[in-house]
Amino acid sequence: MNTDEVRHDPLTGVVSIHPDQRDKPFPVVRRTLPDPGGRCVFCALAAASVNDTNDIRNGDDVSHLQRNSPYSFVIANRWSPFGPSGGAELVITRRHVTDFESLRVDESEDFLAALLEVRARHRDKFRRTLAFVNVGLEVNGTQPHLHGQVVSTNLDVAAPMAMTVTAASLDTDVSLAQQHGLVINDSSETVTYVAWAPTTTGEIRITSQNPETLATALHVTLTDLVQAFGALAYNIVLLEGPRLVAQVLPRFTAVGVLPPYFGMAVIMIPPADVAAALRHQ
Numbered sequence: 009m010n011t012d013e014v015r016h017d018p019l020t021g022v023v024s025i026h027p028d029q030r031d032k033p034f035p036v037v038r039r040t041l042p043d044p045g046g047r048c049v050f051c052a053l054a055a056a057s058v059n060d061t062n063d064i065r066n067g068d069d070v071s072h073l074q075r076n077s078p079y080s081f082v083i084a085n086r087w088s089p090f091g092p093s094g095g096a097e098l099v100i101t102r103r104h105v106t107d108f109e110s111l112r113v114d115e116s117e118d119f120l121a122a123l124l125e126v127r128a129r130h131r132d133k134f135r136r137t138l139a140f141v142n143v144g145l146e147v148n149g150t151q152p153h154l155h156g157q158v159v160s161t162n163l164d165v166a167a168p169m170a171m172t173v174t175a176a177s178l179d180t181d182v183s184l185a186q187q188h189g190l191v192i193n194d195s196s197e198t199v200t201y202v203a204w205a206p207t208t209t210g211e212i213r214i215t216s217q218n219p220e221t222l223a224t225a226l227h228v229t230l231t232d233l234v235q236a237f238g239a240l241a242y243n244i245v246l247l248e249g250p251r252l253v254a255q256v257l258p259r260f261t262a263v264g265v266l267p268p269y270f271g272m273a274v275i276m277i278p279p280a281d282v283a284a285a286l287r288h289q
């Protein structure tokens with residue numbers, strides 16, 4: 009008898025398939041960090057001198073400083089995925105940390121504020137903007153130094169997932185999580201929950217009214233996730249919507265899990281199990 013369950017995500021439109029495999033052990037793979045080859049590119053940039061036109065000179069290399077703070081700095085990314093017609097900026101922490109959970113609370117607030125500020129600037133200029141963080145080679149994190157990215161384009165491409173959520177779809181999503189006991193934390197400021205119809209195994213969503221509380225909730229969530237499952241690789245994706253919404257997309261295994269290329273995801277660990285593990289932290 010086929011007991012696989014199919015769920016439809018109100019937020020992204022992705023269909024997830026939940027095979028009946030509650031009693032099967034699932035191997036969790038730890039993140040691998042890229043080898044900086046003895047020299048961290050971002051630490052070199054953080055230490056390089058800035059001239060009065062805000063150019064950072066690092067040997068022959070010149071990067072333009074777009075935003076500066078005691079904890080982070082923003083530069084244009086010369087490896088823009090969309091080339092000269094698109095926009096791409098990097099938000100880089102001044103301190104060398106490999107992951108979001110290693111930041112102090114004030115650093116994480118600053119980092120998120122910078123990402124949101126860059127995104128707002130791009131939103132005025134581009135039709136499509138995506139703000140995200142990749143930690144670990146398994147999720148395309150190509151530097152071992154924490155950084156966020158904002159990439160934008162005016163191309164009218166058909167996105168596989170809706171990056172803009174509506175108030176109604178968000179309410180539906182949160183209430184599905186409530187009905188199925190997947191809410192990890194619910195305060196007047198933020199709701200943290202495991203997605204009932206996730207886009208990847210163990211997807212956690214956080215919705216919040218302001219950047220400070222979102223930063224704190226992200227910090228707590230990632231700390232608990234790593235406590236529960238080990239230091240796995242993850243993406244953080246910021247969705248556009250009536251409130252701030254972050255997707256935390258852990259990569260539990262390097263093989264055997266398909267990303268939702270066809271608007272369809274195979275979910276290997278039941279969301280309820282992930283919620284239970286996080287609640288015990």
Ligand SMILES: [Zn+2]
Nearest residue numbers: 048051104153
């Ligand atoms: Zn570094």
